[in-house]
Amino acid sequence: MTRNVEDRLRDAFTVGAELVSPESLKGVAAPVVARPRRTFPGLPVLAAASVAVVLGAVAIFPSWSRQPVTPGGFTAVVDALARRVEQPREYWRSETETLTRGRPSKQTYNVEERTRRVYWATPRGTAVATTPLQTRPVTTADERKWRAAGAPALCGFAVGCKGVEDRRGRTDYWFAEGFEFGPVSLTRPQLLALPQDPQRLEAELLRALRSQGRLDPPGPGVQVKQPSEQDLLWLTGEWLLTQMPTPPAVRAAVLRMMAALPGARIVDEAKDAEGRSGLAIVRKAERDPMESRLVIDRSSGDVLGTMTLVAGPLPARAGLEVGDLASAVVVRKRGWTGEGPRLPDGCVQEAGKTCRGS
C-alpha cells in the first residue's frame, strides 16, 4: 500500500511541478521592475544573465523575449550543457513514459498504449522496471467506435485482453550487467568514457554497432528490415540522452552528432507529446516513412522527450496517416539519486534475471 502511495506521490509531484513551464517564467528583469521590493541585490548577476540572454548564450525566456532561436541558439544551449558538471552518486534513475499509437488488428479505431519505464544504474548493474499503464482510444471518434464495438478491455493492442495476461499497473523488473541497447552493450566505465567530441563519438558508436552485430529478428525465419547506420546512430543517440547516465559533455556531443546527421535540422519552436516546448532536432529516417523529433529544454539542454511522426504512406491497417503521431517518449525524471530501486519481496538484482511485481 505504502509503495503504491510512493509511486503516486512521485507521479503527482513530477506532473504537478511541470505546471511551471520554462517559458512561463518571467524574464529576469521583469520581476525587478514589477516588484521593486523583490530586487536582486548585487545586480551584476542579473545583468550578466540578461546579457547572456541578449547574446543568445542561453535562450531561457522565449515567450518573454519572443526572439527566434537560431541554430546559433542551439549551439549555445549545447555549449552550456557541455560546461555543466554533474557529480555521480550511487544510483542513476531515469523515468520515461512511452506512448504508442496504432490500430489493433481487425478493428476500426486507433488506440494509444502508455508504458512507464524506469531505468536504474546501480553498483550491481542495471535494472529496468516496466509498468503498462493504460490503453485507450486516441480521439473522440475512436472512442465512439470502440464503444460501438462493446468497449472491450484493452491490454496494449490486444483487444479484449485475449491471450495475454493483464499486467496494467503491475511492474516487471529485468536486470543486466551493463548498459544494453539493441546490438550495443556498454560497461559503466565505457559509458562514462565515451568521447566528448562529436566526430570521435560517432566513430566510436559506429565501431560498436558494426562489431556487435545487427538487430536480432523476433523469431526464426522472420525478416527484419535493418535500419541504416545513420538511423541506428540516431536511435542510439536517443537512448544515450533519455535513459543513460552519460556525463553532460557526452550528452552535448551526442546532440551535436545527431544534429549533424544527414537530413537533420533544428526547429525553433517544437513541443513534446505533453505540450512542453523547446528546441528540436528533426530528422526523417532513411528506411522508414517516419520523422523523429528530439525535443530539448532550452534552459538546461536536457531532453524533454522524443516524438515519431508518420512522414510517408503506411499500409491502411496501420490506421495512421502522414503527420500523425506514431510514438513518443516523455522524459519524466533523469539524474543521479541517493536511493536505489525498491524491489518486490524476494526479488534479488542479478544480471539476466527477471522479477514480476504484484
Next chain:
Amino acid sequence: MRSETVHPPPRSGGVESSADTVVTELFLAHRLAMVRLAFLLVGDQETAEDVAQDAFAEVYRRWNRLADRGQLLPYLRTAVVNGCRMVLRRRTIVGRFRAHREVPFWSAEAAALLGETRREVFLAVRALPRRQREVLVLRFYLDLSEAEIAQAMGVSRGTVKSTASRALKVLAAKLQEER
C-alpha cells in the same frame, strides 16, 4: 529528481571564478528546478519565482562567507525551503485577519491538467503538517537521500525518517478512503 549538478570550485586552473560568473551559471542551470520546488511547497508560481529569486540572491550576497562553494546546490535548496516556510507563515498570519485567499494552484485549468487522481494526491498532501509536506516533496520530487533532506530542512536524519513514515501512513489511509 534532478541531476546533482555542482559547479567547479572558484579556484580552477589558477583562475578564480567570480561570484557573478558562478551564481549566473547556477541561476541559468537551476532556476527552473528551484521555482518548481518552491511551487510544490507554496502552491503558486508567482510566489515560487520570488522565493527562488531570493534564494539565488542569498547565495550571491553571502558569497564571501560561504565556507564550501562546492555545496552551492544544497545551500540553495535550504534557502528555498526556508523561503517557502516564511511565505506560509506570513499567509497564516494574514489569514487570521482576512478571509483566506486560495492559491491559484487549484485553478480549474491546473486541476484539468493534473487529472483527478493526481489532484487527490495533492489535496491529501496539502492537508499534512508543513514539515511532513517538505519531507515528501524533497524525497519524492527531488529524490534526495535522508541525509540530504536533513541538511535542507535543518533537522536530524532520524526526524526525516520518522516524519516521512508518519506522512506516508496518513496518506495511505487517506487515499485508500477515497478509492
